[in-house]
Amino acid sequence: MSKEITSREQDYSQWYNDLVIKAGLADYSAVRGCMVIKPYGFALWENMQRQLDQMFKDTGHQNAYFPLFVPKSLFEAEEKNAEGFAKECAIVTHYRLKSDPDNKGKLIVDPEAKLEEELVVRPTSEAIIWNTYKGWIQSYRDLPILINQWANVVRWEMRTRLFLRTTEFLWQEGHTAHATRDEAEKETVQMLNVYADFAEQYMALPVMKGVKTENERFAGAVDTYCIEAMMQDGKALQAGTSHFLGQNFAKAFDVKFADKENKLDYVWATSWGVSTRLIGGLVMAHSDDDGLILPPKLAPIQVVIVPIYKGEEQKSQIDEKVHELVKELKAAGISVKYDDNDNSRPGWKFAEYELKGVPVRIAIGARDLANNVVEVARRDTKEKMSYSIDGLGKAVIQLLDDIQVSIFNKAKTFRDDHITNANNWEEFVQLLDEKTGFIAAHWDGTGETEEKIKELTKATIRCIPLDNQQEAGSCILSGKPSSQRVLFARAY
């Protein structure tokens, strides 16, 4: 009642904003375009981080940390990268404030504290990292370098949206250095697969793996691989990218190594990242008009238990049963909350935990105890079931697994239903407007055509799927010959 959420049908954007704010994931802040990530949202991020971090380590990577500031001269070294990010950089020009002589109690920038060289607040860290790697690499024996960092970055975007695009955001960025092209390419694909596995198995978010066109490529990359997800409004969301950087950064920063034959060559590089944007994707992909729906594997609270009682005597009987259950679930690694706060009533709690997307709710009252059962409700389907108290722990664990699979399947069915072939321009435009989703269509392979299509329809090529089926056809716009379909969509 007190926390009305705009329905998806009414206003999808507003629904998303309402959800993020009212479920307690984040808040607006005093800084334009920057948000406060609240404890519940941060707990979700921590769960994602923990799993990704493990996956990075399992593939041989180590964490490190590089500075927030990049001297301008380093930033501009790799020209394409610098050019690509130049228009969205925050720059530090001074290092001191002083009292304003004309305005008591106020401060002004001290003009005498101007930096010799401006510092760019990193929008990404290739420059500072490759400048560092230069000092670490002399021989093939120093390779590969497999490093990841968890960090914040700043990109001064014109228009921001909670989690999906904020001025400052949290992410991880992997930066690797290799002796051969082949090894670097394999690394790029390996990390793409790590992202796809994470998205599908943990976020329950089906993704398309593919390669970006030249227009959509990361500034400074030779190839950009990506995973693309589909939101409930049929728009695409780029969920992660993995870049094969070739020798571009090694050349820009003069990073050479001696191979076994003592021949000097430039080092091969990759970089890859996912950000707090994933939280936005998670929210948009699964949730409904009543609140969040979180996949059990990432939910900060997986099971909530609500007691229903009259009087202290009943309460202590319930407590006794619940404590056993909590112990069992915790031993199995399940995050469980027993909400016996007497200040709010059961109905209020039910609504609140639905809003917060807790996958499983267990209600237990005197009536249940008498029958040796509890009421189990799953958030994704809103289904209520009666479970025997005997073996409840195991049953709940099984249910969490079922929910994880079930929300993935639901998202996948939706996604698959929204991949449609278009064979001519009229069909393409109609599908885009009326059905939305990914449109698979032939494209002549030129940047001009891609640009033109974007101008006309706001749709971009999200990716050329990996292992794409080859098929002769003609471009939907230019009519020129094409050997494969690519995926178009309107995107976030």
Add this chain to the structure above:
RNA sequence: CGGGAUGUAGCGUAGCCCGGUUAUCGCGCCUGGUUUGGGACCAGGAGGUCGCAAGUUCGAAUCUUGCCAUCCCGACCA
């Protein structure tokens, strides 16, 4: 940065056109009590630079000007 909308208590709002005592109502909050199987009820209470600044006026939430912020739509992007 262009177009549109909005700004009154923690949240949602009435009042503004047509200036005039103490700024309306609901939710939430505090105290006490009764309650507890889908967002409880009763009684009492606290909480306001009416976005900011100037101006008009005897008097401004209300009129004028400027500024700021937020949201939505576009261009830019993870």
